[in-house]
Amino acid sequence: MDSIILQILNGLDKGSAYALIALGLTLIFGTLGVVNFAHGALFMIGAFCAVTLKKILTLSSVVEDPTKTDFLGKPLKVATPYVESWFGEATGAALIDWAVPLAILFSIPIMIGVGFIMERGLIKHFYKRPHADQILVTFGLAIVLQEVIKAFYGANPIPTPAPAVFRGSFDFGVLLGFDPNAIIYPYWRMVYFAFSAVIIGAVFAFLRFTTFGMVVRAGMADRETVGLLGINIDKRFTIMFGIAAAVAGLAGVMYAPINSPNYHMGMDFLVLSFVVVVVGGMGSLPGAVLAGFMLGILEAFASMNQIKAIIPGIDQIIIYLVAIIIILTRPRGLMGKKGVMEE
Amino acid sequence: MSTSNFTRRGMLKSSAMVGAGVALPTIFTASSAAAYMNEPTGASVTLGFNVPQTGPYADEGADELRAYELAVEHLNGGGDGGMMNTFSSKALKGNGILGKKVEYVTGDTQTKSDAARASAKSMIEKDGAIMITGGSSSGVAVAVQGLCQEAGVIFMAGLTHSNDTTGKDKKANGFRHFFNGYMSAAALAPVLKNLYGTDRNAYHLTADYTWGWTQEESIAAATEAMGWNTVNKVRTPLAATDFSSYIAPVLNSGADVLVLNHYGGNMVNSLTNAVQFGLRDKMVNGKQFEIVVPLYSRLMAKGAGENVKGIHGSTNWHWSLTDEGSAAFVKSFGEKYGFPPSQAAHTTYCQTLLYADAAERAGTFNPCGIAEALEGYEFDGLGNGKTLYRADDHQCFKDVLVVRGKENPTSEFDLLEVVEVTPTEQVTYAPDHPMFAGGALGSCNAG
Numbered sequence: 102m103d104s105i106i107l108q109i110l111n112g113l114d115k116g117s118a119y120a121l122i123a124l125g126l127t128l129i130f131g132t133l134g135v136v137n138f139a140h141g142a143l144f145m146i147g148a149f150c151a152v153t154l155k156k157i158l159t160l161s162s163v164v165e166d167p168t169k170t171d172f173l174g175k176p177l178k179v180a181t182p183y184v185e186s187w188f189g190e191a192t193g194a195a196l197i198d199w200a201v202p203l204a205i206l207f208s209i210p211i212m213i214g215v216g217f218i219m220e221r222g223l224i225k226h227f228y229k230r231p232h233a234d235q236i237l238v239t240f241g242l243a244i245v246l247q248e249v250i251k252a253f254y255g256a257n258p259i260p261t262p263a264p265a266v267f268r269g270s271f272d273f274g275v276l277l278g279f280d281p282n283a284i285i286y287p288y289w290r291m292v293y294f295a296f297s298a299v300i301i302g303a304v305f306a307f308l309r310f311t312t313f314g315m316v317v318r319a320g321m322a323d324r325e326t327v328g329l330l331g332i333n334i335d336k337r338f339t340i341m342f343g344i345a346a347a348v349a350g351l352a353g354v355m356y357a358p359i360n361s362p363n364y365h366m367g368m369d370f371l372v373l374s375f376v377v378v379v380v381g382g383m384g385s386l387p388g389a390v391l392a393g394f395m396l397g398i399l400e401a402f403a404s405m406n407q408i409k410a411i412i413p414g415i416d417q418i419i420i421y422l423v424a425i426i427i428i429l430t431r432p433r434g435l436m437g438k439k440g441v442m443e444e
Numbered sequence: 445m446s447t448s449n450f451t452r453r454g455m456l457k458s459s460a461m462v463g464a465g466v467a468l469p470t471i472f473t474a475s476s477a478a479a480y481m482n483e484p485t486g487a488s489v490t491l492g493f494n495v496p497q498t499g500p501y502a503d504e505g506a507d508e509l510r511a512y513e514l515a516v517e518h519l520n521g522g523g524d525g526g527m528m529n530t531f532s533s534k535a536l537k538g539n540g541i542l543g544k545k546v547e548y549v550t551g552d553t554q555t556k557s558d559a560a561r562a563s564a565k566s567m568i569e570k571d572g573a574i575m576i577t578g579g580s581s582s583g584v585a586v587a588v589q590g591l592c593q594e595a596g597v598i599f600m601a602g603l604t605h606s607n608d609t610t611g612k613d614k615k616a617n618g619f620r621h622f623f624n625g626y627m628s629a630a631a632l633a634p635v636l637k638n639l640y641g642t643d644r645n646a647y648h649l650t651a652d653y654t655w656g657w658t659q660e661e662s663i664a665a666a667t668e669a670m671g672w673n674t675v676n677k678v679r680t681p682l683a684a685t686d687f688s689s690y691i692a693p694v695l696n697s698g699a700d701v702l703v704l705n706h707y708g709g710n711m712v713n714s715l716t717n718a719v720q721f722g723l724r725d726k727m728v729n730g731k732q733f734e735i736v737v738p739l740y741s742r743l744m745a746k747g748a749g750e751n752v753k754g755i756h757g758s759t760n761w762h763w764s765l766t767d768e769g770s771a772a773f774v775k776s777f778g779e780k781y782g783f784p785p786s787q788a789a790h791t792t793y794c795q796t797l798l799y800a801d802a803a804e805r806a807g808t809f810n811p812c813g814i815a816e817a818l819e820g821y822e823f824d825g826l827g828n829g830k831t832l833y834r835a836d837d838h839q840c841f842k843d844v845l846v847v848r849g850k851e852n853p854t855s856e857f858d859l860l861e862v863v864e865v866t867p868t869e870q871v872t873y874a875p876d877h878p879m880f881a882g883g884a885l886g887s888c889n890a891g
Contacts, residue, residue, distance in 0.1 A: 103696065104693060104696065107692045107693070107696075108692070110692075111592075111688045111689045111692055112689075114688070115686055115688070115689075149624055169854065171855065172763060172774060172778055172783075172784045172857060173774070173775060173778045173779065174763075177854065177855070249713075251502065255502070255503050256498075256499070256500060256501065256502035256503045257503045257712075257743055257744070257746060257747045258709055258712045258713070258747035258748075260716075260745065260746075260747060260748060260749025260750070260751075262749060262750065268720075269721035269722050269725065270720065270721050270725075282695040282696065282726055282728065283695075283696055285692070285695055285721050285722055285726075286721075287720040287721055287722070289718070289720065290688070331742045359686070359714075359717075359720070360686060360710055360713045360714075360716060360717070361713070361716060361747050361748070361749070363500070363709060363747075365500060365709075366685065369683075382799060399688070401688075401689040404689030404690055405689070405693065406676065406678060406693060409678075416681065417683075418680045418688070
């Protein structure tokens with residue numbers, strides 16, 4: 102029982118990342134009709150926003166310490182972050198420690214800007230082109246973006262830890278009456294799950310309860326009629342692209358402490374997120390969220406030793422296996438709507 | 445009735461066979477004028493540096509390339525000479541190799557076997573590379589070593605730690621300076637015994653490919669021999685990025701030691717996840733839970749940040765060594781590039797010097813002459829103490845370093861500290877050791 106609870110918890114944080122990326126993907130597909138293979142790169146750029154803010158906060162003045170030597174026997178260069186010089190050691194250190202949560206604010210305008218440039222500069226020229234063209238151009242864009250990041254930050258992962266207060270883990274087992282150490286779960290993963298729930302809730306609320314959201318939903322259902330009513334739906338869809346980019350970016354920012362960001366992390370999530378979108382139903386927002394969590398949890402279960410002992414290698418194929426079963430039994434996905442991608 | 449033996453069918457068959465023979469690619473066939481593959485005829489000789497320039501090990505590849513460029517500079521008489529000054533052999537004079545200026549071409553392995561073979565093939569076929577060296581993965585090393593054997597050029601392996609490279613996949617044209625999984629286990633086991641005792645339960649997480657398998661086998665055998673129990677061996681996909689599902693069951697398994705047979709991004713992520721799950725803060729079976737990373741790399745340790753503190757592993761070489769050779773190399777590399785070299789840089793630099801030295805001593809670039817000069821060759825002054833290139837399997841035998849993640853690093857490079865230098869005798873094994881069984885060295889191929 103404790104193993105089951107543990108794997109459900111493990112699946113929740115992985116599912117949170119899948120759900121957030123898939124939410125943006127399906128939002129773009131539902132509004133603009135574009136299959137955006139560069140969406141994983143937006144997740145990666147988000148994570149590198151956290152890396153960048155940490156680098157900015159640790160920009161330092163360098164003085165030589167003649168009492169110590171470096172690896173060449175020269176006086177050691179000691180770096181003191183400017184924020185510690187300006188705001189005092191304690192405040193400066195706290196700012197650096199909280200770089201990841203602060204990066205949420207830092208990343209939102211950057212991600213909206215990146216999304217806006219991406220949509221206006223490239224993707225809008227492919228609206229009327231076949232999906233295959235869209236996939237090719239966005240996939241190419243994803244490769245360009247990751248190579249740009251690699252050129253600046255290198256290929257190795259860059260450690261970007263969570264604030265000290267969120268490091269370590271919580272013993273759920275004791276809380277639920279199990280033995281100590283039976284169900285251990287890191288604090289930051291709990292934060293990630295809660296954060297994802299808030300973002301998903303905010304996106305749904307925005308689409309449900311605002312006039313802007315109502316127009317966007319109407320546009321998703323029948324773009325032509327909304328246009329005939331004199332509403333500039335393209336402008337709103339461009340804004341939605343920016344919002345989708347920001348959602349992917351935020352997912353990346355908060356994921357940075359879970360696994361050290363590297364230039365390839367977007368690609369690692371991209372294919373799985375597409376499977377999530379297809380399983381959830383193309384263009385269906387609740388479907389993307391549901392499928393994200395479902396596949397995340399199933400993936401965690403497939404990694405259990407007991408399951409792998411029965412079906413070796415199941416952890417590597419489970420998502421695709423489930424996707425095949427669902428597509429065979431429900432061709433439009435879990436919550437897909439008739440007519441979407443069926444023309 | 446004709447009595448001729450010529451028939452239309454026979455004629456067609458013969459023509460097809462002759463045509464196929466003529467059309468056979470000339471690659472891997474030394475021209476009739478040359479005595480061996482890519483025999484240098486001009487004033488220069490070309491070496492092929494096959495390193496990961498893209499992909500997850502690109503930073504390691506970049507460091508290898510820096511070391512190669514430094515080695516070429518030193519061989520051609522530039523710079524301060526680096527380890528040429530401390531090398532026990534004095535055959536190298538700083539005038540290239542056998543009087544020919546050393547030039548080089550580079551290839552990108554992408555850490556993919558097929559891409560690495562393609563780039564090596566291109567360097568041999570199009571650029572006339574006389575020797576191929578480099579790489580940052582055992583899968584790649586085994587693949588390229590096989591290609592070089594077929595092609596008739598020498599392969600001086602880069603960073604490859606699988607037992608198989610000089611075990612079941614060894615080749616007469618291939619040589620490895622880097623240590624291997626067995627040596628890591630032999631060096632680590634006594635240190636772990638002293639630190640954690642003999643009553644321990646180990647849980648292995650292993651990257652699911654040749655290197656992971658052989659390292660797991662080596663570590664499990666060495667720790668079981670000193671009394672440890674192996675609770676579980678779990679294979680993880682090489683492409684895995686989040687190891688939480690694999691790490692979560694560890695605490696509940698009764699294990700009190702987690703062995704991470706992971707390298708590169710896998711190591712960074714699995715170690716980070718393990719620390720996030722609080723494994724290192726737990727007491728299991730009345731003992732402090734411990735994590736071991738058998739193969740350390742400073743470049744990778746940097747990616748794991750503070751999570752490496754206090755964690756033990758092994759390494760082929762470390763820049764903090766104070767012997768004459770290491771000091772010369774660190775100075776030379778550090779002054780040129782502004783930071784200390786990695787173990788990948790060290791092994792590739794050494795391999796280049798060893799190849800050049802062998803050519804000088806043999807008086808030829810013929811791969812068979814060079815192989816003969818390297819086989820059973822004993823040398824010193826290259827940072828690892830007295831070293832033997834064993835003739836039986838073309839594996840270097842030298843001291844192995846046991847290292848620990850440093851608690852209070854003084855710089856971004858100061859991540860590991862050497863806790864023990866394990867002497868060569870302790871990590872030496874018989875050529876017919878079961879972990880290295882299968883396959884044969886074969887005979888040298890000169891193309």
